[in-house]
């Protein structure tokens with residue numbers, strides 16, 4: 001029994017996912033997933049905004065193998081704050097099949113950064129989604145970015161589309177590769193030709209160091225249908241957005257399951273069916289290989305490319 005009580009209404013990750021019909025290319029990377037605890041071993045952070053169910057490294061690795069991925073990029077979940085132990089433990093236990101993205105504070109020492117690098121960390125995450133984190137001053141974040149740039153790391157940013165104008169100057173001043181989580185969370189009900197999404201495309205077009213994860217249709221979709229019960233045409237309203245980004249920026253896109261899908265309120269997707277979403281947004285074998293193999297390998301395992 002865990003010492004932690006889950007946030008009321010918490011949805012646990014989907015048990016018994018389908019085997020995907022879409023066969024992933026050899027060497028495919030799930031470039032956005034998390035581990036949660038287990039809370040008894042790696043306690044959740046006091047400053048967290050939610051308390052999840054457990055989602056262990058072994059459960060993540062089992063999902064990786066079941067879906068047909070070769071590797072994972074494990075992104076520090078906000079429920080662990082800047083305590084990276086669960087993510088680092090998962091990377092170290094992966095036999096080289098996982099790399100990580102950490103959350104660090106300005107007080108992090110060079111020795112701690114070196115230890116994270118040795119464990120497989122290749123980026124830091126800056127989060128601007130107000131329901132997930134408290135505000136950190138931008139000068140602190142810029143100082144961290146300057147330090148991690150020297151290690152060859154990148155910055156992962158998570159924000160909502162309405163906040164991009166205000167964050168633009170900060171984002172465009174970052175000295176590293178910048179990876180946007182979940183396409184900057186467009187409001188898909190506004191349509192793919194909205195001013196908001198046009199600004200996101202401009203952000204990528206004018207800044208060649210900006211990449212995007214075309215992930216989380218289950219989070220962004222308004223109309224569904226949900227990736228459940230064998231559905232092969234899930235989240236149709238997200239397809240034009242992700243496909244647009246993949247087709248215009250094929251060398252700067254990544255894909256990930258987002259397992260174990262923190263904070264979903266409506267339903268928990270079948271991860272096998274989420275993989276079946278990929279050919280809808282990356283319709284050719286070449287686009288699929290770039291999205292799932294070439295791009296994540298270049299960013300996270302450059303020494304093997």
Ligand SMILES: O=C(O)c1cc(C(=O)O)oc(=O)c1
Pocket residue numbers: 076077078079132181219258262263
């Ligand atoms: O939208 C979210 O709630 C969410 C949360 C986290 C996290 O708590 O780290 O990560 C994500 O990729 C998405």
